[in-house]
Amino acid sequence: MTPDAFAEASSTAASGERRSLEPLRALIVDDDEFDRMTVKRMMLSAGFAVKAEECESAAAALRLLETEPFDLVLLDFNLNLPTYDGLYVVRQSRSRGVRVPVVVLTGQDNAEVAVELMKAGASDYLAKSSLSPARLGHALRSVLRIHRLEEEARAAHEALRASEELNHSVLAASADCIKILDVSGRLLSLSQAGQCMLEIEDLAAVVGTDWLDFWKDADRTAAAAALERARAGEPGRFVGHCPSMKGKSLWWDVVLTPIRGADGRPEKILCVSRDVTELKRRESFEQQLVGIVSHDLRNPLNAILVSADVLLRNGGLDERTTKSMNRIRSAGQRAARMIRDLLDFTRARLGGGIPIARAPADLASVCGHVIEEVALAWPDRKVVSTLPARLEACVDADRISQVLTNLLANALQYSPAGTDVTAALSEVGGSAVLDIHNQGAPIPADFLPKLFEPLQRAAATYDRASRSIGLGLYIVKQLVRAHSGSIEVISTAEAGTTFTVRLPLTGMA
Structure with a gap:
């Protein structure tokens, strides 16, 4: 560009256009001081707040690019001819890993030169003869925007690569x-x-x-x-x-x-x-062992119970012996219940589920008999029942008796002496609904989610008289589930504790 042309551009640059407050650290590389000053003024006129560094040679430019951070480089193509030029600076800077956007300014509008520059890594190519603040500003903003997007994409790619490497390390470890x-x-x-x-x-x-x-x-x-x-x-x-x-x-x-x-x-x-193969193997062995032991204990225990019943029925025993035989029979019955619970637990845990045999039955009669038996076993407590005259259902009557027995025993065990336990049976929407309620301290809220898990007790104290092994409610839930029913519990300090069992009357869920 001639000095007159640049002087005219300088006059235009002094027009006082509004400048941007965004600072821009630029490196202006040109062996002509007047050209460097004019480029800087054009940038100011185009709205850039410029903090410029200037140099005259390729060596100085490369040294600054390797040691100083810049947002932009404006590079004269005809720099230090014939040994070095702008193309040399672009190639060297890119080979050294410098990613700063470079805009090349030349006095010749040559398409072949432009292609070589862009291949080497230049961001844009502008002819000095047609340069103006508006054109320079537009080019610089475009170059800076593209560079920002490229850097964001590069950062995202690096983050993704680092994340993939971390994931690979985690997977490998x-x-x-x-x-x-x-x-x-x-x-x-x-x-x-x-x-x-x-x-x-x-x-x-x-x-x-x-x-x-x-x-x-x-x-x-x-x-x-x-x-x-x-x-x-x-x-x-x-x-x-x-x-x-x-x-x-x-x-x-x-x-x-x-x-x-x-x-x-x-x-x-x-x-x-x-x-969890080894854990499963141990669980299976433990459950099979419990099942074998429980099954093998039934025969000698049945012999004890039969012998005790025969001796009590025959009579002729003195009072002391009669009391001893009654204790033997009571202890044997408790042991039989424990063995039955262990067998049911083993069946449930081995995956086969507790077997049931459905048949038509009067649930009201089943519940009435169970309540009478429980009342005899707890003579100092009262069970208040509300039962319909009849309630026909297709269920396993023995298993439903087991459900009600366990729930009533649980209610009596965990309620204060002198309070009543209530049992109510009704029909609601094609289902039998059985409610067992007792007063007393509520079940802790944090224990409710695991209440029906095996070997769990809500109370901190252990009732030696019951010899409970913590399987009753677990078995209750399994039996209710086997009947396609549901069980839930509500327990508060004000209302007490209520277990509600729902069973389909037809045997279908």
């Missing part, structure tokens, strides 16, 4: 079997530990397959339910049996957690499976 599924349930990836545990030799053979195909029968149903929960945005969990690819028997505690996308919707599913 975890001893669990970790899978990533898509929302349809197809396998996307599998941790190295999971590949080893499942004895998968060719990972490519299973990637892309349906995760549900790993499960069979009831376990597949449980897996499908857990997967559906994860798809809906909630964690899903189940315990199931899934052998390795070579047939090794394995049990897994599986948790499926949704991985949400930017819109908050589940876009992938994290599946963490923990090997």
